Amino acid sequence: MTNTLASRGLIKLEITRALRNRKFLFFSVVYPVLLFVIVSNTQGGVPDSRLSLSAYMMVSMASFGALTAVLMGNSERIAKERESGWVRQLRLTPLPGRGYVLAKTASAAVVSLPSILVVFAVAALFKGVRFAAWQWLALSGAIWAGSLCFAALGVAIGYLASGDTVRPITMIVYFGLSLLGGLWMPATTFPQWLQSVASWLPTHAYAALGQAIELGGAPHAKDVILLAAYFLLFAGGAAWLYRKDTLKA
Amino acid sequence: MDHMTAVTFTEVTKSYGDVRAVDGLTLDLRPGETVALLGPNGAGKSTALDLLLGLRHPDSGTVRVFGTSPREAITAGRVGAMLQSGGLMGEVTVGELVRLACDLHPRPRRVGDVLSQAGIAQIADRKVDKLSGGQEQRVRFALATAGANDLIVLDEPTTGMDVTARQAFWATMREQADQGRAVLFATHYLEEADAIADRVLVLHRGRLLADGTAAEIKARAGARKVAFDLAEMDEAVTGRLRQLPFLTALDVSGHTVRLQSADADATVHALYGLGLYPHNLEVAGLGLEQAFVAITEAEEAKTR
Ligand SMILES: Nc1ncnc2c1ncn2[C@@H]1O[C@H](COP(=O)(O)OP(=O)(O)O)[C@@H](O)[C@H]1O
Ligand SMILES: [Mg+2]
Numbered sequence: 001m002t003n004t005l006a007s008r009g010l011i012k013l014e015i016t017r018a019l020r021n022r023k024f025l026f027f028s029v030v031y032p033v034l035l036f037v038i039v040s041n042t043q044g045g046v047p048d049s050r051l052s053l054s055a056y057m058m059v060s061m062a063s064f065g066a067l068t069a070v071l072m073g074n075s076e077r078i079a080k081e082r083e084s085g086w087v088r089q090l091r092l093t094p095l096p097g098r099g100y101v102l103a104k105t106a107s108a109a110v111v112s113l114p115s116i117l118v119v120f121a122v123a124a125l126f127k128g129v130r131f132a133a134w135q136w137l138a139l140s141g142a143i144w145a146g147s148l149c150f151a152a153l154g155v156a157i158g159y160l161a162s163g164d165t166v167r168p169i170t171m172i173v174y175f176g177l178s179l180l181g182g183l184w185m186p187a188t189t190f191p192q193w194l195q196s197v198a199s200w201l202p203t204h205a206y207a208a209l210g211q212a213i214e215l216g217g218a219p220h221a222k223d224v225i226l227l228a229a230y231f232l233l234f235a236g237g238a239a240w241l242y243r244k245d246t247l248k249a
Numbered sequence: 250m251d252h253m254t255a256v257t258f259t260e261v262t263k264s265y266g267d268v269r270a271v272d273g274l275t276l277d278l279r280p281g282e283t284v285a286l287l288g289p290n291g292a293g294k295s296t297a298l299d300l301l302l303g304l305r306h307p308d309s310g311t312v313r314v315f316g317t318s319p320r321e322a323i324t325a326g327r328v329g330a331m332l333q334s335g336g337l338m339g340e341v342t343v344g345e346l347v348r349l350a351c352d353l354h355p356r357p358r359r360v361g362d363v364l365s366q367a368g369i370a371q372i373a374d375r376k377v378d379k380l381s382g383g384q385e386q387r388v389r390f391a392l393a394t395a396g397a398n399d400l401i402v403l404d405e406p407t408t409g410m411d412v413t414a415r416q417a418f419w420a421t422m423r424e425q426a427d428q429g430r431a432v433l434f435a436t437h438y439l440e441e442a443d444a445i446a447d448r449v450l451v452l453h454r455g456r457l458l459a460d461g462t463a464a465e466i467k468a469r470a471g472a473r474k475v476a477f478d479l480a481e482m483d484e485a486v487t488g489r490l491r492q493l494p495f496l497t498a499l500d501v502s503g504h505t506v507r508l509q510s511a512d513a514d515a516t517v518h519a520l521y522g523l524g525l526y527p528h529n530l531e532v533a534g535l536g537l538e539q540a541f542v543a544i545t546e547a548e549e550a551k552t553r
Pocket of ligand 2: 294296333404405
C-alpha cells in the first residue's frame with residue numbers, strides 16, 4: 001500500500017514534467033491537430049469505406065497523437081534515464097522497480113488524453129464531424145485504452161536502446177507504424193500486397209477500433225485480439241528487458 | 250548478534266569478467282559509527298557499496314544490512330545513499346525532486362529541513378539541469394537524507410568540490426553522524442578519512458588491507474620515515490641498503506637516503522650491522538597519506 005502511495009509522488013512529478021515540456025506537448029497534441037486540419041481539407045470520402053475523410057482522419061489523428069504521447073514519452077526518457085543513472089538512484093528508494101515503469105506509463109497516458117480530445121474537439125467544431133454521444137465516449141475510451149499497447153512498446157524500446165540510439169529507433173518504429181498502419185492516409189490507398197501486410201500491424205488494428213465505432217458497431221474481434229496479442233508481446237518483452245537491465249546494472 | 254550490526258559482509262566476492270573487483274571481503278559496521286572506505290581508484294569501493302545497496306549481487310558470499318537483505322533494508326527506509334555517478338531527474342526543480350524523495354520514503358523528514366540541512370534551501374526553485382557540480386552533489390546528498398535513515402552511504406561525495414565546499418560538506422556529513430546515524434563513505438582523500446571517520450577501512454584490489462582508527466592505520470603501516478646521509482655512496486652501498494629488514498620504500502639521491510620502514514628500530518639497527526655510518530639521522534612518523542601508500546605498496550610487493 002505504501003508502494004502505491006509512493007508511486008503517486010512520482011506519477012505526479014512525471015506529469016508536471018511532461019506538461020512542462022513544450023516539444024513533447026507540441027508533438028503529441030498540436031502536431032496531430034495540425035495534420036488533421038491539413039489532411040481533412042480535401043473533400044470526399046475514403047475508398048472502400050462509408051466514412052467521410054474527416055471522420056476517418058479524426059480517428060487516425062487522435063490515434064496518432066495518443067501513440068506519439070505514449071511511445072515517445074516512454075522510450076526516450078527511459079533510455080536516457082537509464083544511462084544517466086537516475087534509474088539506479090531510484091532503485092535506492094523503496095519505490096518498487098515496476099513503479100517507475102508504471103509512473104512513466106501513467107503520466108504518458110495523462111498526456112495522451114488531451115491529444116485525443118483536442119482532435120475530437122477540432123473535428124466537431126470546425127469540420128462538422130457528428131456522432132452520437134455514446135460513440136464519442138466509446139471512441140475516447142477505445143483510443144485511450146488501445147494506446148496502452150504502445151506505451152508497453154515504448155517501455156520495451158526504452159530498455160532496449162541506449163541514450164544515443166533511442167531517438168532514431170523510436171522514430172523508425174513510430175513513422176513506420178504510423179504510415180504503414182494507415183494513420184496518415186487510408187491503408188485502402190496502398191497496393192494490395194501492402195494492404196495485407198498493414199492489416200497485421202498494431203497501429204492498423206488500433207485505428208480500426210475507432211473506425212468500427214464510427215460506423216456504429218463494435219470493434220472487430222480480429223482487431224481487438226490482435227491489439228491484445230501485441231500488448232502481451234510488448235509488455236512481456238518490456239518486463240524481460242527490464243529484469244535483464246536490473247540484473248546488469 | 251546479527252541485529253546489532255548495521256552491515257555485515259561475509260566472504261563477499263564480485264568479478265567483472267577477469268577483474269576481481271571485490272575479493273573475499275568480510276566486515277561488520279556497527280550502528281552509529283562513521284566509517285571511511287579508503288582506497289585508490291579501482292580498489293573496488295564503488296562495487297562494494299553497490300553490493301551493500303543491492304544494486305549488484307555478489308558472485309559468492311552474503312551481504313546483510315540490519316539483519317536483512319539490502320533491498321529489504323532500503324524498502325524499510327533504513328538506508329539512504331548517494332552514488333558516485335548518478336543522474337538526476339531533469340526538467341524539475343530542486344525542491345520538487347527533494348519532495349519526491351521525501352514522498353518515496355517510509356519515514357520521511359520535512360522537505361524544508363532536508364533542503365536547509367543540505368544547504369540548498371536558496372536554490373530550491375532552480376531547475377535541476379542548471380546546477381554546478383557542487384550544488385548537484387548537495388542535491389544528491391539531500392536525496393540520501395530525505396528520511397530518518399539509520400545508515401547513510403556516500404560514494405566519493407566530495408569529488409569535484411573545492412576545498413571550502415568540501416569542508417562545508419564534511420560539516421553536513423558530521424551533522425548526520427551526530428544524529429546517531431551510521432555513515433559509510435568511500436573516498437580516496439586521506440585527509441577526509443582522517444577528518445571525519447571514527448574508523449577507516451583500507452581497500453585495495455578488492456581486499457581489506459587494514460581496519461582501524463586513522464591512528465591505528467598509521468601505526469599498522471609501520472609508518473616511519475627514516476632519513477640520513479652517507480659519506481660514501483655507490484652501487485654496492487645501494488645494494489646493501491635494499492637488504493635492510495622491514496623496508497617498504499627506498500629513495501637515494503646523492504648522499505641522502507630516505508626510506509620507509511615497518512619497524513624503524515630494527516631497520517636502523519640493521520643499518521649499523523651492515524657497517525654503514527649514517528649522519529643526520531632522522532626518524533619521523535608518516536602522515537595517513539603516506540601510511541596508506543606504504544600499506545598498499547607493501548601489498549603490491551607481496552603479489553608481485
Ligand atoms: N561495470 C564494470 N564492468 C567491468 N569492470 C568494472 C565495472 N565497474 C568496475 N569495474 C572494475 O572493477 C574494479 C573496481 O572498480 P570500482 O569498484 O569502481 O573501484 P573504485 O570505486 O574503488 O574506484 C576496477 O578494476 C574497475 O575497472
Ligand atoms: Mg568508485
